[in-house]
Amino acid sequence: MLRYALLRIIGAIPTLLLVIALAFLMVHAAPGGPFDAERVLPPEIEENIARAYNLDESLPQQFLRYLGGLVRGDLGPSYRYRDYTVAELIGNALPLSMQLGVLAMLLAIVAGIAAGLTAALSKNSFVDRLVTGIAMTGISVPVFVVAPVMVLVFAVYLHWLPASWTGGTDISRLVLPVVALALPQIAYIARLTRASMIGVLSSDYVRTARAQGLKTSSIIRYHALKPAMLPLLSYMGPALAGILTGSVVVEQIFGIPGLGQFFIRGALNRDYTLILGIVIVYATLVISLNLVVDLLYGILDPRIRRQ
């Protein structure tokens, strides 16, 4: 197991390098530079700025310089936020995005599994249809519709919760973004849980357990729950990565200074180093979350472990 994990980690290094190289090429291929604006700078000032940020070097030189910095753990200065380094910006933003993402994921898991189980156990009943219906709605209505509506209702009209990140206390400001972020995930997880649970409940070994006279609650707890969670697990790795990297819209709407917002702004501002830094963080997250899921899979399912 440990060897397997190590091999995977070593295998991830070329992937990461490739991602960095591609991202580097792509940001530099995009038209316009980090210091271009409607108000065009005098040429001598453009030269001074290019020199200050080593943008006057050739692309390969810049790439090597960047890699050199990376090896020393230096992600470079931000081209847009000239008072900060990329590492500082990411250092502030990542914990916020993580906090949001993890809370949203927890909420989604608890609410989603509960709803999914309820629906599965009362298959084809009214409750089942209700849960499935709500889940479908949750999946289909995009977050950029749900979130502003929630702000209007709970902040502007009812004044229960703040409309933005800086408008409230630590807890109150988390509620709306976390719920907005969790809603589509709750829906997915509920549907997955329901389908998977129904599948497990109709399998042979559950029927055998029933025939042996076990109570439904013990069947679920000891025999059905674990296998029913397997598809969920393989979903959760990418989902967590998705929630961490995909909170862009929610961060934008609530004005949360998370990683997603910096990613978007970095791209729009051609803040080369900031984009690259965030790409590296995202890539590392996705790679390691996939690894964790694969390892967990082995723990939950002995058949995989043996392979």
Place this chain on the structure above:
Amino acid sequence: MNHGLSLIKHHSRQRLPILACVAILLAACGGAQDAKQESVLNRGLGAEPESLDTHKARTNQAGDVQRDLGEGLTGYAADGQLELAAAERVEVSEDGLQYTFWLRPESKWSNGDSVTAQDFVFSFRRLVNPATAAFYAQQSLGDVVNATEIVAGKKPADDLAVEAIDDLQLKITLNNAVPYFLALLSHPSTFPMHRPSIELHGDAHARPGNLVSNGAYRLQAWEVGSYIEIVRNEHYRNNDQTAIDRVRHHITPEDAAELNRYRAGELDITFSVPSEAFQQMRKERPNELRVSPYLAVYYYGFNLTKPPFRDNLKLRQSLSMAIDRETLTEKVTARGEAPAYGWVPPGTNNYEPRQFLYANLSKDERHRKARELYREAVFGEDKPVSLEIRYNTSQGHRRIALAVQSMWREVLGVESTLINEESQVLIENIRMQDVTQVFRSSWTGDYNDAHTFLSVMESDNPSNLTGFHNDEYDGLMDKAAVQTDPRVRQVFLEEAEKLLLAEHPVIPLYFYVNKNMVSLRVRGWGDNVLNYHYSQHLSLADTD
């Protein structure tokens, strides 16, 4: 409790005075009674400032915060009138080349040090030093003797003709008379700098805990992407007159989200008002919606380096005449903008803006004339011209482009294609002057003088995006530049604008307006064409 703790957490780099800590905790836990003692203003700032180092920033947003934190030799009163700020007296030599300033002896930095003429010299030299890579070096000090050579790396920064006669007396020598020089010295890039803290902290000198400023406020916290918090500078020379103790400039790039925050009571002032909500706000909160003229023009530029617009004045004129600007401002933008028939906005000091000759014609006459010109411009009705309009992606720009497209089709039969591009792509395309034909752009005045608009069209100005090159125009601008008699200068400038409009390198569409929501509890808000609203001029009424 959480609130108080989180505040202190963000401020951990800052050596907060114990009293302030206690005050925050009390305010957070104790409720309204204690909170009343401190007056706190929450302002929408729009996008994030790129830096609080006055030499490394250029956006309006950075300027808004910097004007709260620092002060130059001159500044603006609440009504937008230029006044002396860190200087108490100025003498200008007769030829307009020598400026001597006497600083206010009571001026202090936020750490208690005195503000001296040497601080200005240090800042000005740093501004033009190529190593600083300052955006505004040319713009602010380009007329000072040796500045241009220093920026270009041909002379050392010490050669800049700015001299501290003694601690309080500063002498600046210019290459040529610049009638708006005093206005330039209100720009944040010309604020003094606290040398010891820059030498100590280097690039990190503009951060909370490090930044030493000479304005009404000092920097308390900056949570990137969220807010910038400033607090009263007890050492400020005019501290008695400052009413608000603490100001939070909230980063609010999305105007719709910003308005929600305003409506939820989290902001006292917004940076903007979204188009979609403008009419609703006008109806629901007419007394809070502030609309006033702004020194900025929205225009369509022609690429004059390529056909069909190169050497084709009649085509340019006909396209401009076919656009019904009243319909644009009343039906499309609809936020109180003024239709633009000239280049320099109304409200510009000591200036009578010029207009297109056809500005006073009726709509029908104008359209008839436009069709006539269009026919003469080679393209008959059998040879319709097809154009491309490029604009940067935004709903507002798109709506305007759609309207212009349909006006051109209706009046002239011109078919045009709309191409929206991400703003950095558009800027690059405009600069390359290769694929662009008609492009959207805008120009905002840096100081209240016609020169800030007219100089853009000089042939060597980097912001001249059309490729407009006219020796007579440049000649008039040069004459205005060396003219010390303000009335004669005004004549030259007005002549230049007249010529510019006759040549039609651009189609000005409308003059911008300032659009802000200002809570009724905010007092002292003065509408002005530069849209500068120093927090030190504002106060809060007790309405809660």
